Amino acid sequence: MGMKFEKLGGTDVCVISRNSFSDARGSFTRVYCEAEFAEAGLPTHFPHINFSDNVAPFTLRGMHFQYPPHEEGKMIFCVAGRIFDVAVDVRPESSTYKQWVGLELDADNKQSLYVPAGFAHGFLTLEPHTRVIYMATEPYKGGAEGGLRYDDPAIAIKWPAQPVTVSDKDLVWPCFDAAAHHAAKWGKQK
Numbered sequence: 001m002g003m004k005f006e007k008l009g010g011t012d013v014c015v016i017s018r019n020s021f022s023d024a025r026g027s028f029t030r031v032y033c034e035a036e037f038a039e040a041g042l043p044t045h046f047p048h049i050n051f052s053d054n055v056a057p058f059t060l061r062g063m064h065f066q067y068p069p070h071e072e073g074k075m076i077f078c079v080a081g082r083i084f085d086v087a088v089d090v091r092p093e094s095s096t097y098k099q100w101v102g103l104e105l106d107a108d109n110k111q112s113l114y115v116p117a118g119f120a121h122g123f124l125t126l127e128p129h130t131r132v133i134y135m136a137t138e139p140y141k142g143g144a145e146g147g148l149r150y151d152d153p154a155i156a157i158k159w160p161a162q163p164v165t166v167s168d169k170d171l172v173w174p175c176f177d178a179a180a181h182h183a184a185k186w187g188k189q190k
């Protein structure tokens with residue numbers, strides 16, 4: 001089916017493009033292919049597959065990660081509506097530490113991001129009734145959750161629109177520029 005895998009913005013985040021077969025009924029697209037993921041060096045074990053249903057446009061979820069040893073890689077696919085999908089590299093040892101990348105995903109372009117373990121992830125919906133499926137390489141673990149503010153000035157994510165609906169939880173994440181604090185917390189979880 002010929003999936004294409006390209007790095008985004010010099011980071012380890014990967015854009016996945018897919019071929020579709022179209023006919024009078026609509027189209028057919030393979031979302032995941034174990035063999036092609038393996039060939040591209042991506043994980044092939046996804047114990048959780050999640051569905052995120054978002055009623056209103058400009059709903060923001062993020063920026064989330066799980067502390068070691070529960071870091072999740074995520075493959076994100078927008079099945080209805082449109083999102084601006086964002087990943088922030090929060091791996092202290094990385095050459096792209098604290099850099100963000102973002103891409104619009106929708107059901108027409110049928111692209112995905114693969115966000116590696118150790119990145120913070122979030123998205124902003126750009127249309128009503130936006131639905132997102134994402135597969136995770138690790139099970140969800142409430143106690144291992146971490147996050148950072150979507151509008152952290154030190155990261156400076158350029159959202160394409162002002163977020164309107166944000167959960168109480170996402171409004172109280174700290175900013176990420178306290179790197180020492182983060183490193184300490186990260187160490188404690190090991």
Ligand SMILES: Cc1cn([C@H]2C[C@H](O)[C@@H](COP(=O)(O)OP(=O)(O)O[C@H]3O[C@@H](C)C(=O)[C@@H](O)[C@H]3O)O2)c(=O)[nH]c1=O
Binds near residue numbers: 048050065
């Ligand atoms: C994410 C998640 C949540 N939950 C529960 C916890 C809570 O009661 C309810 C809603 O959780 P949250 O508010 O954390 O959901 P949400 O804000 O949608 O969290 C998600 O955001 C996107 C951006 C991601 O990258 C995901 O990995 C995840 O962190 O669902 C699970 O049981 N399993 C899960 O995998």
